[in-house]
Amino acid sequence: MNESPDDATARRIEMMRLLSRATREELEAAVERFAPLPPMRELRAPDVGLAMLRGRVGGDGSPFNIGEATVTRAAVQLEAGATGVSYMLGREPERARAAAILDALWQDEALRGAVELALAHVRRRLDDEVTQGAAKTEATKVNFFTMVRGED
């Protein structure tokens, strides 16, 4: 594969986006498919902390702080070298750990396709939810008519 580092990073971010939206069960089921897992060590045991979230004045102006969100992070290192990292909203240590393992496995080009395959149904579920949600929202679209008021 002739991939520039930027492309590789973009693809990894895309995978992390998917991992951040998957449930703990989905991630653990995906990890299970790679059993027995290659030897790895826990670089950072899952821990829970906060991220301060930001908006922009007027939606597109200078930033301001809205409030925080809980975030769980984890990191694992394969003996082969790759480091898998996860940061995700919520307080689910097992989920963050499973995501870090999948991120590590995904970096092995030999396993990348298999990791993406293991998560394909998650992507389908999310796509379906977006489509169905959009359809339900679209059904509430209105056309208001301005009434003629009668006076000349």
Next chain:
Amino acid sequence: MYVAVKGGETAIRNAHALLAETRRGNPDVPEIGIDQIAEQLTLAVDRIMAEGCLYDRSLAALALKQARGDLIEAIFLVRAFRTTLPRFGYAQPVETGAMRVRRRVSATFKDLPGGQVLGPTFDYTHRLLDPSLATFAAAPAKSAPAARPAAPSVTPADPPVAMARVTDLLGDEGLIEASPPDDGTEPGDITRAPLAFPADRSVRLQNLARGDEGFLLALGYSTQRGYARTHPFVGEVRIGEVEVSMFVEELGFAVPLGEIRLTECQMVTQFHGSAQVPPQFTRGYGLVFGQSERKAMSMALVERALRHAELGEEKSAPAQDAEFVLSHSDNVQATGFVEHLKLPHYVDFQAELDLVRRMRASHNQPEDDQDAGDRPASDKGEHAEAAE
């Protein structure tokens, strides 16, 4: 002044046990689950997240259950919890223009790109209680709107598109002021530095975002009734999901953390212009965790009122007074100070009592000359009190 007391351990322990029992209510009624609260009392959960300034649905639901449905107590619990966690960093500003919109209405433009979508709103309901909700319905209630028949209007081939903000439409013509540009300055953070005055716009917005909904609603209402009148229009209210991402040092790029739901309000208000600026519309902005357009709209009204100095407007109303508004918007602070009055103030009150007795004694001295001997001065004092 509060002076510490000790003792009462057994009574306090028993009171907490009684609280737990009261919280549970009739044990014959099934206990409510956190998942039920998170799924079915969503707007209460949203408010706890917004004013607790912590986005975490299950935590807010737990807080609501523990607080017996008292929202301010639940907000207090969430605020206390957040102090136990380390901060990993600051997320990147969310892109509300790319929001996956569930609701989006404009009161200023009838036909706007992307259209008006009502979403799950109480608007246009008749506010009649629905008896079918009083029982567990096996099937959807007849009065419930059927979302399905009209659903196929969006097909999988027609992916949802990002909706342009209404303010961008007006902005193209120069009729509306632009947002303040991002010059790279770090916004203020009132969780790290105490509120100080004058407070810049980022600090004001952070304060209002966590401010009490009722307080902001009343202040926003006051601006409509003429106390700092700004002739507001809802340029747009939108509710939906946005992605949160955070730059992670060890990776060297921004990691998507997941999605959150937000409510955004762009309030558009009149401005007659000044020597430097031609007449144009000005803006107030509201952005709140979860679905809460009442809060987002109130926030935008107050945010606009607080900009009076920048826009050369006369300061004449409470909603324009930053020190008044920002110092009293936080309901955890407010409830702490109001409710601490019920804690033992015995020493303090004894001192006041003694002082008032002595003042009354000296106050009564000259009068006593008239009917001295009739009755003791202290007795007369009691009668005067009873007469009031």
